Amino acid sequence: MTHRPAETDDAPDSEAPDSAAIGEDGYTDRTRWQAFAVAVAVASLTILDLSKVNVGIPAIELAFGAGPTEIQLIVAGYVLAFGIVLVPAGRLGDLSSRRRLFLIGLVVFLLASLFCAIAPTVELLAASRILQGVSAGLLMPQVLGLIQQLFTGAARGRAFGVFGAVIGLATAFGPTLGGLLIGVGGPEDGLRLIFWMNVPLVLLLFPFAYKLLPRTQPTTGAAKDLDLIGTALLGGTVLSLMLPFVLTTGAPSDDPARWWWLAVFAGLATVFVLWERRYTAGGRTAIVDFALFRIGGYRNGILISTFYFAAMPATFLTLSLFLQFGLGLEPVYAGMVTIPFALASAVTSWYSGKVVTTYGRSIVVLGLFGVVIGFGGVLASAFLLPAAVSPWVIAAFMTIAGAGGGAVIAPNQTLTLADVPVTSGGVAGSIGQVGQRVGTAVGIAAATAAFYVTIYAEEGSVGELMLYQDAFRNAALVILTFVGLALLLALVDLRGRKAGTLENTPSATEGLPQD
Numbered sequence: 001m002t003h004r005p006a007e008t009d010d011a012p013d014s015e016a017p018d019s020a021a022i023g024e025d026g027y028t029d030r031t032r033w034q035a036f037a038v039a040v041a042v043a044s045l046t047i048l049d050l051s052k053v054n055v056g057i058p059a060i061e062l063a064f065g066a067g068p069t070e071i072q073l074i075v076a077g078y079v080l081a082f083g084i085v086l087v088p089a090g091r092l093g094d095l096s097s098r099r100r101l102f103l104i105g106l107v108v109f110l111l112a113s114l115f116c117a118i119a120p121t122v123e124l125l126a127a128s129r130i131l132q133g134v135s136a137g138l139l140m141p142q143v144l145g146l147i148q149q150l151f152t153g154a155a156r157g158r159a160f161g162v163f164g165a166v167i168g169l170a171t172a173f174g175p176t177l178g179g180l181l182i183g184v185g186g187p188e189d190g191l192r193l194i195f196w197m198n199v200p201l202v203l204l205l206f207p208f209a210y211k212l213l214p215r216t217q218p219t220t221g222a223a224k225d226l227d228l229i230g231t232a233l234l235g236g237t238v239l240s241l242m243l244p245f246v247l248t249t250g251a252p253s254d255d256p257a258r259w260w261w262l263a264v265f266a267g268l269a270t271v272f273v274l275w276e277r278r279y280t281a282g283g284r285t286a287i288v289d290f291a292l293f294r295i296g297g298y299r300n301g302i303l304i305s306t307f308y309f310a311a312m313p314a315t316f317l318t319l320s321l322f323l324q325f326g327l328g329l330e331p332v333y334a335g336m337v338t339i340p341f342a343l344a345s346a347v348t349s350w351y352s353g354k355v356v357t358t359y360g361r362s363i364v365v366l367g368l369f370g371v372v373i374g375f376g377g378v379l380a381s382a383f384l385l386p387a388a389v390s391p392w393v394i395a396a397f398m399t400i401a402g403a404g405g406g407a408v409i410a411p412n413q414t415l416t417l418a419d420v421p422v423t424s425g426g427v428a429g430s431i432g433q434v435g436q437r438v439g440t441a442v443g444i445a446a447a448t449a450a451f452y453v454t455i456y457a458e459e460g461s462v463g464e465l466m467l468y469q470d471a472f473r474n475a476a477l478v479i480l481t482f483v484g485l486a487l488l489l490a491l492v493d494l495r496g497r498k499a500g501t502l503e504n505t506p507s508a509t510e511g512l513p514q515d
Contacts, residue, residue, distance in 0.1 A: 032150050035212040040163050042106060042205055043143045044170040045198060046136035049113075050078060050440075051174025053129075054317045055331050056182055056191050058324055063188035064122035068251045068452065073126040075317070076246040076441055078133040083437030084238045085137025088231045090145065090429060091287045098142040098149070099213040105138030106206055113198035144429025148417060149217055154357055157414045161353010164410025168345035168402070171312065175320055176342075179335030227279055230287040233272040240265035242438055245445035250452030292420065292428055300493040301416025304364065306435035307486035308371075308408055310443030311479045315375065318447050318475040319394070326468025327387050337395045341402030348406030356411040361494045363411045368487040370404020373397075375483060379476040383469050408486075443482055450474040 053075060060066050060074060093101045112135050115128035143163075151159045181197070182190030244258040276286040293299050316338060323334035352363050377397030381390050413432075420428040454471040462470070 031212065034208075035214065036147065036150055036159055036162075038205060038208045038212055039102070039143045039146050040166050042102070042109075042139055042202075042209070043163070044166050045109070045201060046082075046139055047167050047170040048174045048177065049132060049136070049195075049198070050082075050313060051171050051316055052178035052181075052194055053078075053174075054313075055175040055178040055320045055324075055335050056194055057317075057321065059182050059187040059191045059331070060122070060125075063191055064125065066122045068253075069247070070122045070126060072246060072248070072445075072448070074122075074129050076242075076444055077126055077130045078136070079313075079437050079440045079444070080239070080242050080246050081130045081133025082137045082140075083242055083434050083441065084235050085134050086141055086433045086437065087234055087238075087287060087431060089138045090141030090431075090433075091227075091231075093142045093145050095285075097215075098145050098217060099209075099215055101138055102142040102146075102213060103206070103209060105135050105142065106202055106209060108138060109135035110199060110202040110206075113195045113202070116195035117192045117199070140433050141429050144417070144433070145217075146213065148420070148429070149214060157356045158353050160414040160417075161350050161356070161410045164353060164406065164413060165346040165349035168349050168406055168409060169342045171316070171342075171345075173339065173342045174335075175316055175338050176332070176335035179331035179333070183330060183332040227276070227284070227287045230272065230276055230279060233268060233275055234287060237265060237268040237272050238434060238438070240268055242441045245441045248445040248449050250449035250456070252456060288431065289428075292431070295419050296496065297415050297419055297493070298417070298428065300489060300496075301412050302432050302435045304412055304486050304489050304493070305409075305416070305432060306439040307482050307489065308368075308412075308439070309436040310439035310446075311371075311375075311482035311486070312405070312443075313440045314443040314447035314475070314482075315378075315479050317444060318451050318472060318479070319378070321451060322382060322468050322472040323391065323394075326382075326465060326472065327391060329391065333391075337391050338398060340395050340399035341405070344399045344402035345406035345409075348403045349410045350406075352407045353410045353414065356414050360411075361415060361490060363407050364415070365487065365490045365494055367404040367407025367411070368483065368490055371401050371408065371483050372404075372480065372487060374399070374401025374404060375476065375480055377401075379473060379480070382472050382476070387465060439482075443479070447475040447478045450478050 057071055057075070060071060064070070066074070089101060089105070109132065112128055112132035116125060116132065119125035119128055147156065147159050147163065178194050181193040184190055185193045240261045244261040247258045248254060273290075276288060276290065280286045319337070320334050323329045323337060324331060329337075348367070352367070356363060374397045377400065378394050381393040381397060385393055416432055417428060451471045451474065454474050455467060458467050458470060
């Protein structure tokens with residue numbers, strides 16, 4: 001079907017996704033949701049590659065003889081590159097063409113997956129994973145910007161609800177899928193299958209993306225300049241913040257000097273802010289619009305998601321290690337323990353996306369309470385129950401955590417971007433994604449360090465099961481701390497909205513009702 005490309009975000013919302021009415025942007029509701037489906041399918045691939053590799057860590061150690069540093073680079077190097085590229089890619093997409101950046105990112109993701117699949121050494125595998133992270137950083141801000149562009153009002157809430165459900169499923173099913181592929185192919189071939197599976201999927205999605213994604217988009221009329229110096233400073237700032245955490249493995253060989261990177265981060269962040277202010281004062285468009293942070297819902301939403309994503313990937317990683325090393329489960333069965341989380345998360349994410357305009361931040365608060373209860377139950381089950389029973393009860397508590405998690409991601413995403421202008425949708429979404437990736441890097445580093453520090457400290461002095469129970473307990477306490485901080489911020493945000501003290505800046509978009 002041929003349609004006129006999108007030029008505005010003012011198309012009327014419709015309750016019927018299959019309506020044939022053509023909006024002002026030239027899209028029917030059907031083609032709008034088709035374009036959305038392609039974008040979200042690609043986003044799910046990037047998240048799958050964040051989670052499905054976790055269950056393959058023992059296979060990587062066996063196949064390549066990888067040590068803690070190499071493992072951390074393979075797992076967290078992806079996140080590092082993802083985080084560095086996000087904001088520049090979002091800015092480029094807002095200024096030029098989200099569709100073009102999306103297609104470029106898709107090609108890079110295809111090539112990186114191919115390189116991972118055929119990597120002969122662990123060093124080349126780590127380098128290819130970093131390239132994969134770059135491609136994910138190119139893709140994700142375009143997805144968020146496209147959702148902002150294609151939908152308004154209640155339809156946007158529904159779209160983010162579906163987006164959250166799909167991302168939740170990808171995050172939670174990743175370990176199951178990775179374990180299944182390793183079970184089919186064995187440690188080395190199965191590990192390569194994890195990356196080979198991306199190749200036909202990208203080849204299938206590319207022509208649909210080429211045909212369906214909007215060829216034009218709304219602009220502010222501002223000069224389409226890219227702040228190259230600001231881009232470099234921002235990249236250095238994000239790199240210096242994330243790098244010491246990426247290099248943290250919990251092994252005694254960790255170099256304490258890595259923490260000096262945080263001093264570099266403080267210096268670069270200061271220079272970046274000063275440069276951006278000067279750049280803006282000259283009448284040009286900075287890579288980061290600091291006015292966005294005056295929007296209370298946007299600012300709070302980013303902080304909530306940062307702490308939440310510090311907890312979530314770290315949970316799947318350390319739980320997978322405990323189930324395989326501590327309880328002796330095969331990778332496929334270790335992955336299956338997270339299936340209830342995925343299913344429950346998908347249901348509540350879809351539903352919460354429909355009602356977020358009515359209940360607002362209250363849904364996020366309720367969801368975070370569910371996550372705390374679920375993860376607390378997982379910890380208690382792992383530590384107190386016999387090994388034969390523990391996985392089943394853990395799966396039950398993961399259902400509770402998943403039900404809560406589904407009510408966090410999608411509503412928080414909707415509320416975070418509700419008052420952001422469509423013309424800034426890509427970069428605003430990118431900043432939020434940077435927060436998530438920084439949170440992921442910090443969370444994985446903190447939780448895995450707590451896990452392995454315990455292993456190194458207690459190895460040989462206690463039984464193997466108790467050794468891994470203690471390690472998982474310490475990692476889980478770190479994770480629960482992050483969830484608790486997210487809950488505290490959500491409660492502060494909710495109280496501010498009810499008291500009418502939350503500062504918001506009006507936007508050019510159709511916003512959501514406040515709590």
